[in-house]
Amino acid sequence: MRTVIQRVNRARVSVEGKTIAQINRGLLILVGATQGDNEEDVKYLADKCTNLRIFEDQEGKMNLSVLDVGAELLVVSQFTLYADVKKGRRPSFTRALEPDLAQKLYVKFIQMLRQNRLKVEQGEFGAKMAIELINWGPVTLILDSK
DSSP: OEEEEEEEEEEEEEETTEEEEEESSEEEEEEEOBTTOOHHHHHHHHHHHHHOOOEEOTTSOEEEOHHHHTOEEEEEEOGGGGOBOSSSSSOBOTTBOOHHHHHHHHHHHHHHHHTTTOOEEEOOTTSOOEEEEEEEEEEEEEEEOO
16 A cells, blocks of 8 residues: 655645545645555554654654644545556556455545544545645655555
């Protein structure tokens, strides 16, 4: 399982011109699943995303986590995180997990994040979404469960 996390001042997701989710200060988390991913991968990444110290303390050092600052989370499924572009000019998505299984892991990931009593918003699985964000820092990290 793979995530791309971006620290944001705000972010929102729209489907067909309608805002379906939005957050203020926190993390935009793009998440994708591949073959062989399971609940252990979900647990690992949910823990990493909530405990990673990427918010500044009073001295300007990245010492605080989502939990420490009460940040908000916006989780968006993105199977293209497993695109293979080594051959040709068009991406191959054969490494992405099939949609039914990927959606179950996506839902489980969101459930695990919500156990921390944080505000967790979500995109619409499988939809074409417009994502707007104000990246803060900028801070963008890639986390992989393997």
